[in-house]
Amino acid sequence: MSALLGMLGCRHPIIQGPIGSMNNPAMVAAVSDAGAYGMLALGFIDNVQEAKRLVEEVKKLTDRPFGANIVLLNPLAPDILKVLAEAGVTAVTTSVGQPGRLYPLIHELGMKGIHVVLSLAHAVKAEESGADGLVVVGAEAGGLRSTKPESSTMVLVPLVADNVSIPIVGAGGIADSRGYRAAFALGAQGVQVGTRFLASTESTVHEKWKEAIIACGDGGTTLLPTRNMTTRAVITPGIRKLMEDPSVDMSEAMGKMDRVGAWDAGDFDNAVAGGGQVSALIRDIKPVKEIIDEMVS
Ligand SMILES: Cc1cc2nc3c(=O)[nH]c(=O)nc-3n(C[C@H](O)[C@H](O)[C@H](O)COP(=O)(O)O)c2cc1C
Numbered sequence: 001m002s003a004l005l006g007m008l009g010c011r012h013p014i015i016q017g018p019i020g021s022m023n024n025p026a027m028v029a030a031v032s033d034a035g036a037y038g039m040l041a042l043g044f045i046d047n048v049q050e051a052k053r054l055v056e057e058v059k060k061l062t063d064r065p066f067g068a069n070i071v072l073l074n075p076l077a078p079d080i081l082k083v084l085a086e087a088g089v090t091a092v093t094t095s096v097g098q099p100g101r102l103y104p105l106i107h108e109l110g111m112k113g114i115h116v117v118l119s120l121a122h123a124v125k126a127e128e129s130g131a132d133g134l135v136v137v138g139a140e141a142g143g144l145r146s147t148k149p150e151s152s153t154m155v156l157v158p159l160v161a162d163n164v165s166i167p168i169v170g171a172g173g174i175a176d177s178r179g180y181r182a183a184f185a186l187g188a189q190g191v192q193v194g195t196r197f198l199a200s201t202e203s204t205v206h207e208k209w210k211e212a213i214i215a216c217g218d219g220g221t222t223l224l225p226t227r228n229m230t231t232r233a234v235i236t237p238g239i240r241k242l243m244e245d246p247s248v249d250m251s252e253a254m255g256k257m258d259r260v261g262a263w264d265a266g267d268f269d270n271a272v273a274g275g276g277q278v279s280a281l282i283r284d285i286k287p288v289k290e291i292i293d294e295m296v297s
Helices: 003-009 024-032 049-061 077-086 099-108 120-126 154-162 177-184 207-215 239-245 252-257 259-265 279-282 288-295
Strands: 014-016 038-041 064-069 091-095 112-117 133-137 143-145 166-172 188-193 222-225 229-234
Touching: 003 133, 003 188, 014 024, 014 038, 014 288, 024 038, 024 049, 024 064, 024 288, 038 049, 038 099, 038 229, 049 064, 049 077, 049 166, 049 239, 064 077, 091 099, 099 112, 112 120, 120 133, 120 154, 133 154, 154 166, 154 177, 177 188, 177 288, 222 239, 239 252
Parallel strands: 014 188, 038 064, 064 091, 091 112, 112 133, 133 166, 166 188
Antiparallel strands: 143 229, 222 229
């Protein structure tokens, strides 16, 4: 058994990537029941009771191991970690922030922490700060990115593997058995999957978001400015129109969008349909069990 599987306690080294605050306990349980590592996205949660309710919901639905993603900068992170430890969670992933601050608590609670990194420098620092593993996310991934030039999964995973000794989880561009197997060849012990699970039957995002991923082809995503970061998203017709208009300042246009209202309405010309480059390989919406079975086949 790999060190990563030892930490996760599941059959397949596949982690459900957190998607903002999208939480469906039934989806987490379905991922875990299929042998992978279901994950709650508790990073941005501002209510410990709500975190507890979500954890209890998952526990009612599965007796398989599952985890959660924590944002280190969230002031509630220590309390959420305690809720998870009490529920028997043994491994969490951590994003955004200095691992050094919370890893002593993670270890005191008897848990392992796998830190999410987007660069070699952050990977080396995270290992030095006590991380037990790393999710190494290449530039093609969906979700938040930095504003700096970044390396793709194909380059970043082996680069990190050459420079750290803790287990690595490859992420970015993995949606099927080809990507899954490639990650091992690059030096990872497992994968984290975001966009493919986002376009699954159990995912609770608007159907139009899933349809935008299905409609996405080669070159169909871009990095859009969001505050002091960027986010990789599908280029919908409305976003393309903005991009092609030389009079439009994209940062300003993005700042003006009524994201929440448009997200709820499924209006992805006025909100970001986050998704990785791998959207181009996703052609159908199917249950997470089918996705996992195919990936490990
Ligand atoms: C819309 C969207 C939102 C995301 N939100 C988060 C997040 O809140 N925290 C985080 O650590 N990763 C986040 N991610 C990254 C995923 O967890 C995962 O690492 C990434 O999607 C893997 O690349 P892939 O999209 O090619 O599968 C997000 C990804 C997407 C597509």
